[in-house]
Amino acid sequence: MTYANPDRRETISRLLNPKSIAVIGASSDFGKVNGRPLKHLIEKGYAGRILPVNPKYEEIAGLVCYPSIEALPEAADLAIIALPAAHVCDCVEKLGRKGIRTAVIFSSGFGEMGDEGKVLEKRLAETAKAARVILLGPNCLGFVNAFDNVYATFSQYADGETGAGPIAFVTQSGAFGTAIAALVRQRGLGLGYFLNTGNQADLSFAELMMAIVEDPRIKVAAGYLEGITDGDALVRLARKCQELGKPLILTKVGRMSSGARAAASHTGALAVSDAVFDAVVRQYGVLRARNEEQMLDMLEVFCQPRRACGSGLGIATQSGGAGVMMADRAEEVGLTVPELGAATQARLAAVMPAFGAAGNPVDVTGQFVARPELLTESVVSLLDDPDIDVAIVWLQLMTAHVEPLLGIFREIQQRTVKPFLVCWVAAPDAAIKGLRAADIPVYTAGERAVEAAAALARYGMQRKTSEDAVSPSGSPACPGTTGSGMQPTVEASSWLREAGIPMAHARLAESEDHAVALWRDSARPVALKIESPDIPHKTEIDGVILNIDDEAGIRSGYRALIERARTAMPDARLSGVLVQEMAEGHVELVIGVQRDPVFGMIVMVGFGGILVEVLKDVTFRRAPFDRSEAYSMLDDLRMSRILDGVRGKPAVDREAISLLLFRLSHWAAAMEPRLSELDLNPVLVGEAGPSVVDCVMILEE
Template structure:
């Protein structure tokens, strides 16, 4: 038995700090396991008792007659350390630590927690917690938890696993799932995550044959490697993950150094990473459980489309609005199919939503006719049928069930969802027929859209790793713009023609060689945002203007930043006719280098219309990023504009991602702003570049 299986499916368990009082922290796990059918051995450890809750008790860990698979530690923090040492030395595979008073208490607690982990790892024992509410496995009856939520009822065994960093909230989710009638395989809370974390738990569930759907709650990701490996394993095994990730903070003071970082923030990066692995991010607990419930049908339509059958025109409009907001396509029915439906019911609305009107309640065979047309002629992969309270009426429900069930049975590959108001016994009958029932059709739409995202992710072939760049070395400190562009040019990231000029004569000569008009910029490694001090001059049209501009830039730099190192002036060709874009990289504290793409100007400053992707990625992924922004039509030739050179742009973005991945942790960020995407076939060029080098050792 591997360590995590010993933790979640143990054959024997010790309870350190066991209590005879079933309402105390050390007594609840024993009471729950006895009541709910744990078949393994329970070893209570308490030096003051020979018997606890009808079981033989042992005075010490050393006195236990066997080595249990897992131990529950329910003693104060001061006694928890010695308990971990003794359990590890005896060869226990894993321990669940209820004990609090560690990292959550400050530096001293953090140090004590680190000692716990070191003592456990020295003997190969893994720790869940400390400061956690524990876990349970509904199928085996193992209840290594002290939650009081079980007093309101035990879980129904089923296919949904729950992993939560928060103990109280994780058990809140369990309580709601139980009340909604959802079947659960296991619930795990990870607490301080001194050793095992929510990623490890998702990874275990991804391989557990009893878990088909994974619902998770996280406040922060401590270890990106285990988290991402778990998400990829779940995707590979076609196990949908729905995650509530809370805490929408900015990346902090580093944002002041990087335009990219200030736009990104932790939350935007989290969204991008979850999307990369096909994880659906729930906004509410209700939405998380809706998605998990529908996912248990195990129908995940790639290229999802929604067909709607309704007896209410108003509900059809509401559903259509919800689908548009969610990005779930609702193509119209083919015209021949519409004509056939009009022949069956002249005053129907057959486009999609397909409104069979209340007339269908007089002739319920129409329901079957219309539903069959939606599936077979509309070709929709998901069908949402709205019958409101009529679907729950005793005079309607039996025949309605018969008509709908016949269509569903003939098309088991389609996702069928029903919105009715009915008593629980009838709802169960509809569910047994293969329909997932929602009272609120908008909630149904959100869950249906999520199934399509899972399908798209499961169908996606992992892209090949992009080719590496030639080896390079970052400079010791943040370089000037000219040096940054030289470094990037060696990586295949081109800039507009330019020259670094230490003297005014060199600037005049460079401008005449490049060709007027030119752009003049102050050249200094200490002035990263030149426009803020008036350090950029546009439309410099002749030699005299170059001379005047050179002097003006030096004067402005001296006034605004008297201590800055000045290397001269950068003379660059002024580009025109392209679309301004921004490309950037910032180092996320959890996920490492993350690339950003967006259009320049108002699109990035005000609208923040940007996309993100973990580095590195290939050109196909880069093109997907480019096309995903709302402003993409401006690059693709909207309103008579010439299309931009997408091939050049995606090559630049991909190479930037590879450069960032190879650069290592000393690279704090890169900003290419603006990048001019010239008309198709004319390339893409960085007009400004910043490479931000982290200070000190990284």
């Protein structure tokens, strides 16, 4: 059976804010997994009806306990299932019959437990679908909706203070997620929602986050991921967050190969290449935090309402050395530390006559203890400077001066509109609490404050992803061929040329004489290349001869290539030899399209030759994308300076390369049903722009 999406959405809302909750397999032992949700719901003051189900009890903690699902007095909005795995499917069926439409399944013993568990999980998903029950889990520790005191969880997090706040946090890991939730509490930031997806037999990370991020009480979305399967859903979520103006901060583990090994043994989720994941989520405006500390640091800065409009960082510091360290880090993470304008310098000189021309960082020394205006005026002047978009104030200890300092910071806040962060090393607790109470983000290490400021700047400067990148006119939908497998170079080139990709001119010679004629016709030096549907990598069989410009060379070259191919691959079908005009260019790129199992068509660009092999200096975007996104790909490359001309070579035209990438992305998107792989390698870029010298295109039916 099927249900329409609006229904599903409404049902998910009921799951997240139920008027009544049945706890299947409830225990009177509040220390146990099946007792803890009862404890939390009661203690935290859940206002709805709590309906324990367990034939062993008649009541638990004063609540009527029902012997079975059938015996329940109503179709509860939500059921919590804390039964052994073997009984869960049966239970879900009964929920469906009772008209209970949502369930949180704590039980483990499913997909995470080998092949048998996977079979059981598949049956569970099918059962739930048939019974029209939406599932969170299994193998999850449930969720918290702190706004409405819904504690459908056995997480340790619920044992402490859990005041509601502006953060929506969804985690695929129970243990790590609980740790992060506890860190949010330690920081005095508030979680509005805390959801653990578990095995995602039904509800996934993206669908859950989509359901809560629209809540107006939520200002920031944070997610912890171990793997994803539905890239489209994640992209839709990221776009929704952009639309809402709410930052989406993601931590995903599994960057390296040993991590991937550990991940493979830990989760069944599809392993997407981390480089692709990273590039694609950034493309759609996601802020990626490398670990839980960085996530918390970002949450803190985005929980306060001010946003940065640029990358200029002003630093006021009590220690010159700390200023140097922060300026260094700023440069590493994409901020600038601008020299200050004359007006700002004059204002600073007026408060700090002894210091002469005051630079950035501004060294306020420790004298502000005696002269508070030193600090106030320095920071206000910094923030008033047109080149400064965000400021950091660094200080340390000051145990005896917390109150006056809090006053200074509140005054700065009143007199300015741009964001500023405080880094207070070895801060007294009262200082940290006081600043957070005033909505001023506070850090205890300088480099971490800089990284948070960088996230703020990145977020402020990001271009909104255009909802539908405009397709370049004249881009063909799909070549007419019905073939599959590797396509003949001449045909593949002509399709790409039609899409506006600058392909080097090549024709197929089916005989030695034909090759000579084609060379004469081109009237310039040519390359000869073996052509066969069975030989994707021509150079591996020595199947390319460059720069021939005489008839004897063409003839001997033709024969040599056919001979080499027959020797190296006797069974290969030989179509002939390509006669291609020599392309020119001093920069060698590799460009490609791959079909990612998670995100679909992905366009790659990087530097070719030794650089792609040893440095892996490549970047990715999800197709299609617009020209400025294409342009930004070139900035991603670590060696991008090569494009500006090095060692006496002229700069190449970045716009022309961007146009190629842009057109390719639209062609690839249109080809999604059929394109399996495309390699443009090498692409030579000279003063005349890029020219694709070789291409391998693989289609499927």
